[in-house]
Amino acid sequence: MVEVIPLGGIGEFGMNCMAIRFGDDMIVVDAGMGFPEESVFGVDVSIPDFDFLEEYRDNITAIILTHGHEDHLGALPYILKKFNVPVYASHFTVGLAERKLEEHGILGDVLLHRVEPREVVELGPFRVEFIRVSHSLVDCFALAIKTPVGTIIHTGDYKVDETPVIGEPIDLRTLRSYGQEGVLALLSDSTNATVPGRTPSERAVIPAFEQIFAEATGRIVVSAFASSIHRLQIVLDVAHQFGRKVCVLGRSMQKNVEIADELGYLDIPDGLRVSLGETKHMNDTEIVFLVTGSQGESRAALMQMSTQSYKGLSIEPGDTVVLSARIIPGNERSISRMIGFIYKRGANIIEEKRRLIHVSGHASQEDIKIMTEAVKPKFVVPIHGEYRMLFRHKEFVKNHLGYREENVILIENGDVLELDGERAAIIDKREIKRTFIGDSNFDEIEQDVIRERRQLANDGILTPVITINSATGELELPPEVLARGVVGFDGLNGLMAGAKDAVIEAVESASRAELADTTLLKERVRLGLKRYVQKKTGSRPVISTVVVEV
Numbered sequence: 001m002v003e004v005i006p007l008g009g010i011g012e013f014g015m016n017c018m019a020i021r022f023g024d025d026m027i028v029v030d031a032g033m034g035f036p037e038e039s040v041f042g043v044d045v046s047i048p049d050f051d052f053l054e055e056y057r058d059n060i061t062a063i064i065l066t067h068g069h070e071d072h073l074g075a076l077p078y079i080l081k082k083f084n085v086p087v088y089a090s091h092f093t094v095g096l097a098e099r100k101l102e103e104h105g106i107l108g109d110v111l112l113h114r115v116e117p118r119e120v121v122e123l124g125p126f127r128v129e130f131i132r133v134s135h136s137l138v139d140c141f142a143l144a145i146k147t148p149v150g151t152i153i154h155t156g157d158y159k160v161d162e163t164p165v166i167g168e169p170i171d172l173r174t175l176r177s178y179g180q181e182g183v184l185a186l187l188s189d190s191t192n193a194t195v196p197g198r199t200p201s202e203r204a205v206i207p208a209f210e211q212i213f214a215e216a217t218g219r220i221v222v223s224a225f226a227s228s229i230h231r232l233q234i235v236l237d238v239a240h241q242f243g244r245k246v247c248v249l250g251r252s253m254q255k256n257v258e259i260a261d262e263l264g265y266l267d268i269p270d271g272l273r274v275s276l277g278e279t280k281h282m283n284d285t286e287i288v289f290l291v292t293g294s295q296g297e298s299r300a301a302l303m304q305m306s307t308q309s310y311k312g313l314s315i316e317p318g319d320t321v322v323l324s325a326r327i328i329p330g331n332e333r334s335i336s337r338m339i340g341f342i343y344k345r346g347a348n349i350i351e352e353k354r355r356l357i358h359v360s361g362h363a364s365q366e367d368i369k370i371m372t373e374a375v376k377p378k379f380v381v382p383i384h385g386e387y388r389m390l391f392r393h394k395e396f397v398k399n400h401l402g403y404r405e406e407n408v409i410l411i412e413n414g415d416v417l418e419l420d421g422e423r424a425a426i427i428d429k430r431e432i433k434r435t436f437i438g439d440s441n442f443d444e445i446e447q448d449v450i451r452e453r454r455q456l457a458n459d460g461i462l463t464p465v466i467t468i469n470s471a472t473g474e475l476e477l478p479p480e481v482l483a484r485g486v487v488g489f490d491g492l493n494g495l496m497a498g499a500k501d502a503v504i505e506a507v508e509s510a511s512r513a514e515l516a517d518t519t520l521l522k523e524r525v526r527l528g529l530k531r532y533v534q535k536k537t538g539s540r541p542v543i544s545t546v547v548v549e550v
C-alpha cells in the first residue's frame, strides 16, 4: 500500500511539499516556502514543519524537485539541514538550488543530481521518470512514480504550451503512454482550476510588447517575476528588435538572468546588456530597465524607483512602466499604492488589465482536461491551490470528464491518503504545523514568539515592578505599573490605580513558597493583573513582571 501525505501546498498558496511512502521507503516531492500573513510580525516566510518527518528519518531516500519556483524549492536548505538526503532535479532547478544552498553555507555537504527529461531514477520500490512540462519557468517536470501498487503521476506546476519561448513543449506523448499502461492516481495542479478555456502560450504576450515598444517615446521599465524566464527572453528579444539595450536591476533578477544565461536557457545577443552606469550616457529611447518589484515590495527596485531612487535611478515623466506579472493574492494594496506613486511621477503605466502583457503558467480547465485525458487515471487528486481551487478542480473533473464522486479525492495537509491499487481512502489525519523564518537571518521563529508579537501589536504591554524585602517577603515599596500601547491606561480613569491594587493583592495573598521563588511570584502577579485587565477592558496585553529584591 502506498501513502501520500501532503506537508503543505494543499488548501493554501505556497509551501508545496509531499511525502510518498511505501513500506520502509519514503520520497519527498518538493520543499517549498510560503509567504504568510504574519509578515507584519517580522516573519518573511514560512516552511512546512519538517519535524513531522522525524519518525521516518531512516526511510527517506530522496528529495525530488519538480521545478525551481520558491514555493517548490525555497525550503530545500531547511529540510536538508534536518535530513541530508540526495536531491534530484533538472539542470536549471539545480542551478537555483545551488545558489540557495550556498547562501546557507551547506552546498558542499549535499548531493545534487541533475536529471534529464525522460530519465528514470530507481529509489527503492519507486521508479521515477521525469517528464517535461511547460510552465512560466524553464526546465520543469511532472513525475511518473511507479510503485508496486500502481503509477502515480504528479504534474508539478504545468500548463499545456505547444509553443513555449524557450525549450520543448510539454511531453504529452510520454504522459499518454503512461495513460495507456494504466495510471492509479493523478496528483494535479489546481492553481487555475477556476479559469475556463486554455491558458495562452508564453508567446501570446509578444504582440503587446511589440506595440508598447513601438509606441514608447521615452525609457521603458519592465517589471516581471525574476523566475519568469520565458518572459525575460521576450523582453530581451523585443528590446533587441527595437534597438534598445537592457539594464537588469534587482538582486533576484540579476541572479536568475545570470544562472539562466550560464546554463544556456537565455539567449542574450552580445552587447545587449548594459550596466546602470552605462545607461547614464544613453538616450531615453535606447534603454529598457528590467526590474524586480512587480508585487509592490517595498525593498525591491521598482518601488524604490517610484518613491525615491534606486541607486540614483528614479521614474521620470515620459517613462513607460510595464507590470508584466499577475497580482499574487494579498499584494493588491501595495501594488495599487505603487501604481499611484508611478502616476505621480508623470510616467505611463501598463498593467495586465489593459494589454495582454502577462499569461499564467498554470493549467486552466481545458489544459486540465488535456492532462487528465492523456493520463486517464483511476483517481484524480487535486493539489497546489487554495481549497476553492481544489474544489472547483474536483467539480470540473466530475462534470466535464465523467469522473465519479469517489474517484476524485480532496485531501488536506496532513491527510494520509492510502492507495492499494483498488481503493483510495484517507486513513489518518496528522497535525502538521508550519515553521516561521525571520527577516534578518535564516533562523526559525518559535510559534510562541509570533503569538507574543501579535499580542504586543494588538494589546500592548504592562510591566508591573514590585520591590520585595527578601527578609520579610513583604512589599518594600508600593508597586509601579508601566503601560505601553494598552488602551485605557491613561492614569486618569482609575484603571492604573486598580491595576496597582491588583498587584498588591496578588503579592499579599502569595504563599511562602511563591514569595521565596521569583518565577512563581511573577506568574502569580501576571495572573492577578491579567484577570483584572481582562475584566475591566477586555484586552489581553503582554504582562512582563519585574521583581526587585532588597
Ligand SMILES: [Zn+2]
Residues within 6 Å of the ligand: 067, 069, 135, 137, 157
Ligand atoms: Zn511554479
